[in-house]
Amino acid sequence: MFIKSLKLAFIACACSYTLNAQETQNISLQECVEIALTHNLDLKAAGLRAETETIQFKQSRNALLPSVNANYNLGLSNGRSIDPFTNSYVNEELTYSNAGLSINTTLFDGFRILNTLKQNRLNKAAAEMEIEEARQNLVLDVTLNFLQVLNFRELVKLAETRLITSKEQLNRLQKLQEEETGDPVAYHDLQGQVALDQSAVNDANNSLNNALTDLKFLLNTERSIEASQLVLLLDFELREKTVDGVYEAALHNLAAVKAKELREEAAAKGVAVARAQYTPQISLFANFGTNYSSAARLFQDAGTQTVQTGDFVTVAGTDYAVFTQEGLFNALPIAYTDQFNNNLNSAAGVSVNIPIFNGFQAKNAVQLQKVNRDQASVVLEQTKRALKQNISKTYADLQAASKNYHFLEDQVRAYEESFRINEVKFNLGVSTSVAYITSKNNLDNARINLTNARYAYLLTSRVLDYYSGVIPF
Known part of the structure; x- marks a missing residue:
């Protein structure tokens, strides 16, 4: 040079x-x-x-x-x-989705x-x-x-x-x-x-x-x-x-x-x-998330019906079937956007990482x-x-x-x-x-x-x- x-x-x-x-x-x-x-x-x-x-x-x-x-x-x-x-465990074809947002900053x-x-x-x-x-x-x-x-x-x-x-x-x-x-x-x-x-x-x-x-x-x-x-x-x-x-x-x-x-x-x-x-x-963190599942259902009341319970009672030597009333519900799928709105979750906190031996x-x-x-x-x-x-x-x-x-x-x-x-x-x-x-x-x-x-x-x-x-x- x-x-x-x-x-x-x-x-x-x-x-x-x-x-x-x-x-x-x-x-x-x-x-x-x-x-x-x-x-x-x-x-x-x-x-x-x-x-x-x-x-x-x-x-x-x-x-x-x-x-x-x-x-x-x-x-x-x-x-x-x-x-x-x-x-919970399911055994069917399942469409799922999730989304999340994370924020982290070092203090x-x-x-x-x-x-x-x-x-x-x-x-x-x-x-x-x-x-x-x-x-x-x-x-x-x-x-x-x-x-x-x-x-x-x-x-x-x-x-x-x-x-x-x-x-x-x-x-x-x-x-x-x-x-x-x-x-x-x-x-x-x-x-x-x-x-x-x-x-x-x-x-x-x-x-x-x-x-x-x-x-x-x-x-x-x-x-x-x-x-x-x-x-x-x-x-x-x-x-x-x-x-x-x-x-x-x-x-x-x-x-x-x-x-x-x-x-x-x-x-x-x-x-x-x-x-x-x-x-x-030392870090500060925050997480936001939500999810969707095609297995999720919204159950709507559809009245009642009388059904046999399978049990019997005996009166004067004669068996009589036992009946009961049970509710009827219609399982309706929950919309994708509704699930994302309903399943929102969040977390925030402080993270401390202390070096001891490396x-x-x-x-x-x-x-x-x-x-x-x-x-x-x-x-x-x-x-x-x-x-x-x-x-x-x-x-x-x-x-x-x-x-x-x-x-x-x-x-x-x-x-x-x-x-x-x-x-x-x-x-x-x-x-x-x-x-x-x-x-x-x-x-x-x-x-x-x-x-x-x-x-x-x-x-x-x-x-x-x-x-x-x-x-x-």
């Missing part, structure tokens, strides 16, 4: 920037950053992770509300079964719900900081890759210019060879130099294509982007920065640090959540959360230490690049004069090809080293700007 200085290893060499693209085709660093912020997949993944944390926070907030559940059943039973209306649970809410709020804030961290890292990555493309683009131009110069000298020597007045050794030396310069052009183009591919990968867009379209105003101004000053700014501005701090606070809340398992849980689950849960808290603290400390180390290294690289730039300016001026003299002498035939090629390579390498120092300064300066919370364009 912070070790961006490794990007410098990819910069083999470069030249100063020149504008050569049409204005309508230009693509600035800011435009590239905006494209990346819209399309980059890593940034989208960070956004999805934050959405997950947001949903979990909403869920923990909703846990403060009572739970309300309703149920409804309708069934058909055959054979011996219990009539839900009378709770006290050792502040588990409240602490979970606070923990998830901190995790949500940390996830939002991690989105900003991904944004900041993406901006820096695009910036460094953008500069890398510019470097290799100028390297291609330099290699092509070197090739043109070598070919011009080779053509001059070839004419001398045809006139049989040239030096064969110098001619073949220049042939070898042309082949070497052609290889350098090929390598430079390959490096440029790879750098452009890396930039397009970060942008993740179907838009056609060519190296010639990229433009950036480069500055080489020494800025007043100190390691401690940049570090303090980074602690306040870098989302990576803030995210780790929030994760540490959330882990501390996790310990309080786990400790709630030691406390009783296989040390509560104790182990607390210990695990303490480990998570300590791990979050270590991660935060590691982040700060790595940040301080990277800032120190980057600052040292910045100072070295600044000094090297001034040293190499003197070297370029010296080699320019040396090459001018050797070129004149070589064209006049009073110097060897070896001296000419050596002088030419010395000048080319000095120019490359000078530009390397400039871009090393620019890159390290951009990295320090990133740590300081400054937008690098």
Whole structure:
């Protein structure tokens, strides 16, 4: 996340920037950053992770509300079964139905719900900081890759210019060879130099294509982007920065640090959540229910009738049957809605769940959360230490690049004069090809080293700007 200085290893060499693209085709660093912020997949993944944390926070907030559940059943039973209306056994086809409503709310649970809410709020804030961290890292990555493309683009131009110069000298020597007045050794030396310069052009183009591919990968867009379209105003101004000053700014501005701090606070809340398992849980409940049975009947009076009882009385030796009066009733089915209204029942009360022994689950849960808290603290400390180390290294690289730039300016001026003299002498035939090629390579390498120092300064300066919370364009 912070070790961006490794990007410098990819910069083999470069030249100063020149504008050569049409204005309508230009693509600035800011435009590239905006494209990346819209399309980059890593940034989208960070956004999805934050959405997950947001949903979990909403869920923990909703846990403060009572739970309300309703149920409804309708069934058909055959054979011996219990009539839900009378709770007696029946042996017939039975249609039954019941409905219920239950309400439950937690009055006290050792502040588990409240602490979970606070923990998830901190995790949500940390996830939002991690989105900003991904944004900041993406901006820096695009910036460094953008500069890398510019470097290799100028390297291609330099290699092509070197090739043109070598070919011009080779053509001059070839004419001398045809006139049989040239030096064969110098001619073949220049042939070898042309082949070497052609290889350098090929390598430079390959490096440029790879750098452009890396930039397009970060942008993740179907838009056609060519190296010639990229433009950036480069500055080489020494800025007043100190390691401690940049570090303090980074602690306040870098989302990576803030995210780790929030994760540490959330882990501390996790310990309080786990400790709630030691406390009783008190809940308030209420239930409402009703039922229906097709076996239920309403009996209506239908008069009386005289029936034999089966008994006899004997009078004077004669048996007489005994009769009795019994009531008549019509069994009428009870309507579905009437049964639901008549069978309403309700219950309400308080539930207390006291933990006595649970296989040390509560104790182990607390210990695990303490480990998570300590791990979050270590991660935060590691982040700060790595940040301080990277800032120190980057600052040292910045100072070295600044000094090297001034040293190499003197070297370029010296080699320019040396090459001018050797070129004149070589064209006049009073110097060897070896001296000419050596002088030419010395000048080319000095120019490359000078530009390397400039871009090393620019890159390290951009990295320090990133740590300081400054937008690098």
